[in-house]
Amino acid sequence: MDNPAFAFEKALRNKTKKDILTEKLVEMIQTGLLRDGDVLPSERELAQLFEVSRETVRGALSQLAAYGLISVSHGSKTRIRAGDEVLAGFSRSHPDGGDKVNRFDIGSVFESRIVVEAAIARRAAINIDVEGIQKLEKLIEAQSRLFDSPVHFQLSDQNFHKLISEYANNEILLGYAEELYAYGLNVRRQVLLEKGAIERSFHEHVHIVEALKRGDPDAAERAMLTHLDSVYRTTQEKLASSSHGEAG
Amino acid sequence: MDNPAFAFEKALRNKTKKDILTEKLVEMIQTGLLRDGDVLPSERELAQLFEVSRETVRGALSQLAAYGLISVSHGSKTRIRAGDEVLAGFSRSHPDGGDKVNRFDIGSVFESRIVVEAAIARRAAINIDVEGIQKLEKLIEAQSRLFDSPVHFQLSDQNFHKLISEYANNEILLGYAEELYAYGLNVRRQVLLEKGAIERSFHEHVHIVEALKRGDPDAAERAMLTHLDSVYRTTQEKLASSSHGEAG
DNA sequence: TCAGCTGGTCTAAACGCTAGACCATTTGAA
DNA sequence: TTCAAATGGTCTAGCGTTTAGACCAGCTGA
Incomplete structure (x- = not known):
């Protein structure tokens, strides 16, 4: 390691498609493009739109569901949950996540x-x-x-x-x-x-x-x-x- | 697809670590941080520095070698080839690629x-x-x-x-x-x-x-x-x- | 000369992603 | 009310990327 050009190099980070899609959807919710109560397109449609597999879509959706940002129910379409309490709770649990303000x-x-x-x-x-x-x-x-x-x-x-x-x-x-x-x-x-x-x-x-x-x-x-x-x-x-x- | 929020969605793109590393090295050469004749750290050292496996490093290096930007030789350290002709040739074959100066x-x-x-x-x-x-x-x-x-x-x-x-x-x-x-x-x-x-x-x-x-x-x-x-x-x-x- | 570097090759395993099939539930029109 | 169609839920086989590690082959310098 003689070369000073390589002092203090950082690790490479590679985002998964699932995470990219998650972030994208979160952003759409945070900016109000998706509002409380809106129905999401079906998993199969989302897969086509973003040109990923349905399993990848499901991965992203399950993260959103874990955050409480959507409500999924077997047989019917998935809905956005973006009431003020939900969003506030999300912001609190993701201080650095999508919240670039505090970076x-x-x-x-x-x-x-x-x-x-x-x-x-x-x-x-x-x-x-x-x-x-x-x-x-x-x-x-x-x-x-x-x-x-x-x-x-x-x-x-x-x-x-x-x-x-x-x-x-x-x-x-x-x-x-x-x-x-x-x-x-x-x-x-x-x-x-x-x-x-x-x-x-x-x-x-x-x-x-x-x-x-x-x-x-x-x-x-x-x-x-x-x-x-x-x-x-x-x-x-x-x-x-x-x-x-x-x-x- | 009733939801207008999803009109004209684009495909998600996912970069491989190999490509990220390749771009990073190309940029270091183009900005002059790595100069003609400089020796690169060994593959094993690069792997540690960027926290990737050696095979991934080798993947990136083999791309650089294909571009003619480095010269690799079995047994001795890899060297940067960034003479003016090499860079000019690279820019010509990668018009939008990474040449941020001209972008x-x-x-x-x-x-x-x-x-x-x-x-x-x-x-x-x-x-x-x-x-x-x-x-x-x-x-x-x-x-x-x-x-x-x-x-x-x-x-x-x-x-x-x-x-x-x-x-x-x-x-x-x-x-x-x-x-x-x-x-x-x-x-x-x-x-x-x-x-x-x-x-x-x-x-x-x-x-x-x-x-x-x-x-x-x-x-x-x-x-x-x-x-x-x-x-x-x-x-x-x-x-x-x-x-x-x-x-x- | 030869120990210790270097790059070159290979394997087994883990992970992300894909395509597709099939099941279970809901919905809405007949 | 009925039932076909659409929805989410599950599973499999396969592919590409990445990893850790071992081993081989060539170069360098003490």
Whole structure:
């Protein structure tokens, strides 16, 4: 072992298809794409969709069942169980699992998000075209009707940030932005349940779009920073208040 | 298949450990961490380092041998073959494969580096302590004696940026910075062969350290931007001039 | 020269995944 | 109510990957 290039190498980790599918389904539940009471396609259909064997699907489903995230019953279709208690219990038992928020501290995530998304906002203000503005305004318009649907608003919010990121014309920054956004998904969902949280985010979105429409990089950056700061603050408050009754 | 959440699902893909290891080694060669003529640790050592069996290591090595990236000979240690012709041939046969330098255009890489390292410089100026300054000054002092050793200077340069990144107190930004730095390694190596390139980088490093020592975030950011701009320009020039005799 | 490295080969066993068959239960339309 | 069709539950045989270990064959350096 003379070669310094190989100092401190880590082990290779290989995920099984079963685990990949499990994670994927968990994520679909956590993001609200699958909601409480939804029926899952049959095991045979899932096997076809994901191009794996039915046994592999069953492996993933049995893990979900162990987590209490689905209810399986012989003869009838499997249903999603994603009531708030179920999700809360799952998060508690999987602190590092899918909960990427805690892998890095929230402060670092938001510091990084501020750096990346500020740059994105500047570049988007310069590069965005009429079509992009129209798409954003359509999103905004849809969001104005989602004040009572946190899950739908969150999905739309994700699209909003993603769309802006795409107009920064930089795949690397886009990738970072998506990654950092994903880190906060879980907590964010809780925050949006708070009274007025969605309205505030909505108005901040409006300001961002206005700045982009004017093609004003400074204003776009400022609007984005205001938005992220507001998101950061409410997230911190939520974490502080919810950490009372929890294990760690 | 009533559930719209499952429209357009894609197949799950599962990588073998052998392929993961192959990619990892290819990347180490492409980024210059492993250089032409370097000896690889023995198969048994690699197996221990990556916590896989020796047969798996052999599988990965036989792929590298098929690509011509290593030369294996019974009884003696395996050596890296990364001469310019070998790498060029490999890139040609693996257009999307692993060549991360070309996967993103240089412009995007530097745009991102500017964003990330500017933020890092600001935070480092605030957080760095006496010990950190001393380490940096020692590095600078060493670099002043490496004007005729491009390879050594590049290694020292990598440490220089890494050390500053660590004082930003943000693991995420640090990870991004290292990733972006690695993207440019190959080309950078060529650039440093140019007359005066090392001296220029050295002086820019001095300015960065001075700003950090004063604890002045604005100055640190400016010095870092000046440095990156200079690196970017010379890299572009090198690419423009060397693209004449190449395949594509 | 030869002990101790190196790469080359082989085996038996464990594990993940697959395809398919068959059973038991539920569902919904006849 | 009845019963065919769809569902989840179980099992088998087989394939590919990975592992641990043994042994062989070639190189290197004291």
